[in-house]
Amino acid sequence: MVSVYLRGRQLARLQASAGQFFVWRFLDGPGCSRGKPYSLSAAPRRDRLRITARDLGPGSRRLATLSVGTRVVFEGPYGRMTAAVRRTRKVTLIASGIGITPLRALLEEMTYAPGEAVLIYRARGERDLLFRPELDMLAARRGVRIVYLCGHRIPGRDSWLPAQYAGFADNNVLREIVPDIAGHDVFVCGPDGWTAAVVRAARAAGVPHSQLHSERFSW
Numbered sequence: 001m002v003s004v005y006l007r008g009r010q011l012a013r014l015q016a017s018a019g020q021f022f023v024w025r026f027l028d029g030p031g032c033s034r035g036k037p038y039s040l041s042a043a044p045r046r047d048r049l050r051i052t053a054r055d056l057g058p059g060s061r062r063l064a065t066l067s068v069g070t071r072v073v074f075e076g077p078y079g080r081m082t083a084a085v086r087r088t089r090k091v092t093l094i095a096s097g098i099g100i101t102p103l104r105a106l107l108e109e110m111t112y113a114p115g116e117a118v119l120i121y122r123a124r125g126e127r128d129l130l131f132r133p134e135l136d137m138l139a140a141r142r143g144v145r146i147v148y149l150c151g152h153r154i155p156g157r158d159s160w161l162p163a164q165y166a167g168f169a170d171n172n173v174l175r176e177i178v179p180d181i182a183g184h185d186v187f188v189c190g191p192d193g194w195t196a197a198v199v200r201a202a203r204a205a206g207v208p209h210s211q212l213h214s215e216r217f218s219w
C-alpha cells in the first residue's frame, strides 16, 4: 500500500471534492502514458491532493518507486459520489478493502455533528485496515462511530459480512449496527459483488434508492 502526496498551484480551480477520482499519468518513464484511475484518499486542499493505492500490478507498483518531484498529468475530477448528493443529515459509509479511500476523504470533508456519521469498515484482518490512526482521530475529534468488521467471507453465501455473522441475515445486522439506517444517506465502496450485497441489505433495511450512493473501482 502506498500513498502519494501531490503538490500544485491553484488546485482549488479543479473544484474537486472528496469522493471523486482522477486518471493519473506519472511522468516517470516508459509506460507513463497509460492512465490509471485513483480516488482522492484525503479531502482535497488548495495546495495538496493525496491518493492511496494497493499493490496490484505494474501501475500501482510504480507509485511506490516515484521520486520526489515527479510530474504528473491528470484528468478529472470524475465521479458523483460526493457530499453534494446527500439528502439527509445522517450518513453511514460502508467500505471494504481499498474502497476505504474515497470514504476516508468524504468523512474528512462532509459536515455532520457528533453521532451523525457511522463508518463500517470491512477487511480480511486487522492488519489489512488502512488509515487506522486517521480514522481513530476522526472518531475522537468529530464523533464518527467506527465499526470494524474483520474476518473471512461466509462460505457459500453472497454476503457482505464476515464469517462470524453466518447465522444472521445481512439486513438485520446492518439494522443492528445502525438502527435508524433508513434515515441515513449510505455511501458504499468496495468490490462489485460485495457492494451489490451491501446495497441489497440496505434496501431490505429500508434505505430508499435515492439515499444510496456508490463508486465502482472496476471498469
Ligand SMILES: Cc1cc2nc3c(=O)[nH]c(=O)nc-3n(C[C@H](O)[C@H](O)[C@H](O)COP(=O)(O)OP(=O)(O)OC[C@H]3O[C@@H](n4cnc5c(N)ncnc54)[C@H](O)[C@@H]3O)c2cc1C
Binding pocket: 021, 036, 037, 038, 039, 040, 041, 051, 052, 053, 054, 055, 056, 057, 058, 059, 060, 061, 098, 101, 102, 215, 216, 217, 218, 219
Ligand atoms: C473510479 C476508480 C477509482 C479507483 N480508486 C482506487 C484507489 O483509490 N486505490 C486503489 O488502490 N485502486 C483504485 N482503483 C483501482 C485501480 O485503478 C486499479 O487497481 C489499478 O488501475 C490497477 O493497475 P495496475 O497496473 O496496478 O494493475 P494491472 O496490471 O492493471 O492489474 C493487475 C491485476 O489486478 C487486476 N485488477 C486491476 N484492476 C482491478 C480492480 N479495480 N479490481 C480488481 N482487480 C483488478 C487485473 O485484472 C490484474 O489481474 C480505482 C478504480 C476506479 C475505476
